[in-house]
Amino acid sequence: MADAPRDPYSDAGVDTAAGDRAVELMKAAVRQTHGPQVLGGVGGFAGLFDASALRSYTRPLLATSTDGVGTKVAIAQAIDKHDTIGIDLVGMVVDDIVVVGAEPLFMTDYIACGKVVPERIADIVAGIARGCAETGTALVGGETAEHPGLLGPHDYDVAGAATGVVEGSDVLGAERVQTGDVVIAVASSGLHSNGFSLVRHIVAQRGIQYGDLAPDFGVTWGEALLEPTRLYTRPLLGLLDAVDGGVHALTHVTGGGIAANLARVLPRETWVEIDRSTWAPPTVFQVLTDLGGLSLAETEGTWNLGIGFLAVVSPDQAAAAVADLAARGLPAWQVGVIRDGQRPDGAFEQGAKGVDGGAVRLIGAHPAA
Numbered sequence: 001m002a003d004a005p006r007d008p009y010s011d012a013g014v015d016t017a018a019g020d021r022a023v024e025l026m027k028a029a030v031r032q033t034h035g036p037q038v039l040g041g042v043g044g045f046a047g048l049f050d051a052s053a054l055r056s057y058t059r060p061l062l063a064t065s066t067d068g069v070g071t072k073v074a075i076a077q078a079i080d081k082h083d084t085i086g087i088d089l090v091g092m093v094v095d096d097i098v099v100v101g102a103e104p105l106f107m108t109d110y111i112a113c114g115k116v117v118p119e120r121i122a123d124i125v126a127g128i129a130r131g132c133a134e135t136g137t138a139l140v141g142g143e144t145a146e147h148p149g150l151l152g153p154h155d156y157d158v159a160g161a162a163t164g165v166v167e168g169s170d171v172l173g174a175e176r177v178q179t180g181d182v183v184i185a186v187a188s189s190g191l192h193s194n195g196f197s198l199v200r201h202i203v204a205q206r207g208i209q210y211g212d213l214a215p216d217f218g219v220t221w222g223e224a225l226l227e228p229t230r231l232y233t234r235p236l237l238g239l240l241d242a243v244d245g246g247v248h249a250l251t252h253v254t255g256g257g258i259a260a261n262l263a264r265v266l267p268r269e270t271w272v273e274i275d276r277s278t279w280a281p282p283t284v285f286q287v288l289t290d291l292g293g294l295s296l297a298e299t300e301g302t303w304n305l306g307i308g309f310l311a312v313v314s315p316d317q318a319a320a321a322v323a324d325l326a327a328r329g330l331p332a333w334q335v336g337v338i339r340d341g342q343r344p345d346g347a348f349e350q351g352a353k354g355v356d357g358g359a360v361r362l363i364g365a366h367p368a369a
Contacts, residue, residue, distance in 0.1 A: 024118075033132040033139040038106070047140025049106045059168030063102035066161040067092040072196040072226070077154055078210040079222035082120050085158060086127025087134075088193040091229030092254065093160045094135045095309075098233045099250045099265070101172040101240060102164035104135055109142035109160040114151035116144060124158060127228075135233040137162060170240075174267045174357060176248035181338040182318035183262070183272055187331040188308030189230035190284050194255045195302040199225060202292040216287050224284065232309050235328040239311070242324045246317030253304040259349035259360040260301065262310050266358025268351070271343045272336045277364040279333060281306040300362060312338065 031042065039048040054060040069088045076085045086109075094104045109128050111121060121144055132139045142160075151157075191199065203210070203221065210222030217224040232252075240247055249265040258274060266272070281296060285305055289296055296305060311332075313321045318334060325332040338358075348359035 033129050033137065035138060038138050038140055042141075044141070047106065047108060049138060049140055051105075054165060057165065057167050060165050061102075061168050061171065063097045063100050063164045063166055064161065065093050065096035066159065067096065068157060068159040069193050070196055071200060072193050073157060074200060075196070075210055075222050075225050077156070079220065079226075081222065081226060082123040083127050084226055084228040086124050086129070087131040087228040087231070089128055089158050089160050090131025090135060090137070091231050092193050093162045094131070094137050094164075095229075095232050095252050096254075097162055097164040098236050099172070099252055100166055101170050101247075101250070102166035103237055104137040104162055104164040104233060106138040106140045107132055107160055107162040108140060109158065111142070111144045111156055111158050112147055112151065113144065113156035114146070114148055115153040116146050120156075124156070128158075128160070131231060134231050137233075172247065172249050172265075174249060174265055177265070177267055177270065177312050177338060177358075178248065178314070179270065179338055179340045180315055181248055181312050182315050182334055183274065183336040183338065184311045184313055184318060184321055184325075184332050185274075185279065185307040185335045186232065186236075186309040186311065186325060187230075187279075188253070188282070188304045188306055190227040190282055191225065192229040192254070192304055192308060194304065195299070196225075198292075198299070198302050199288060202288055206291050208291075214287075216283055227284075230308050230330075232330070235325060235330050236309065236311075238328055239321060239324050243313070243317045243321050246314045246321065247311055248314065249312040251310045253307050253309060256352055257299075257301045257303065258305065258307055258310070259362060260352035263349045263351050263357045263360045264353060264355045265312065266338065266360070268356055268358060270338050270340050271348060271359035272338050273344070273361055273363045274336045275364050276362055276366045278335050279306055280367045296366060297362075307335075310335075 037050040039050060069085055072088060073085055076082050097104050111124060129139055208221055212221050214221045214224045251261045251265045253261050285303060289299060322332045343359060348361045350359045351357035
């Protein structure tokens, strides 16, 4: 019997058979995100999405976003738990689209790894599919790339991109914001997916292993820190319908913290003070700041401190907005009011990420634990 032909690509460290096995393992999860708009199934060179429904729009505007999960993946790798990182990816990508009032249509993902372990890849994609199903987003395609020699056998990184649509007359943003509008905070589930380089630095400094029990949380440190990002898309789209025209702007509190992200969606001539006394940051933030010898205020430009989204709402709809979000399972509360004219003395965040927006600062103190 003749010997099997040599595979030089395998000799170089790339296992195409493992890649095929990973696709087989993820197919069922991906298909669960497909409605009749998705054509062609899984495995094509390109995903196909039927956009016929856009004919009902007067001026359909496509919204797009791309992002990754950052160094949170290092914790997933450390404890070999990969089924929630995909939810984080959807949160980072799809929830950015709802900021302009858009409804997500479809998403693609990209996973780069040192070695394809089919079960690990399938776990990651299953998490992405769960997040897509929760946000009403079709997962229409993706790519898994094996990079031996560039990434270690257990290393990987994930990224994704999504597209949504919004009616041109319904786009949210600074143009709609008015003096007297109320700023409403929407609670986070914890750290979400930002600032993990600081998290990992603190943990390493204290000699903590991710498999160690974390007494404050009743689980291991790794499990506590992998708490998935809360997904806001469906509740916020529901809010937009419930208080028709009452929501003027939204912002996703990601990298940069509360003040910087709110400043991006405010008119340049406006300012607002966010009152810390209106909420107590979740335990994870206090535990980490204590371990790192930091104050909560010192981390405001890094972590969300318990606020995952902010909504700028007309004052006559503010109470209704808070009640609506609560009914959808999202704790929400008023944290400030938009002002114009002369600002109080002191430092404000003035715009961010290239946007010359409004001015924001945090004032007061959080309630005592």
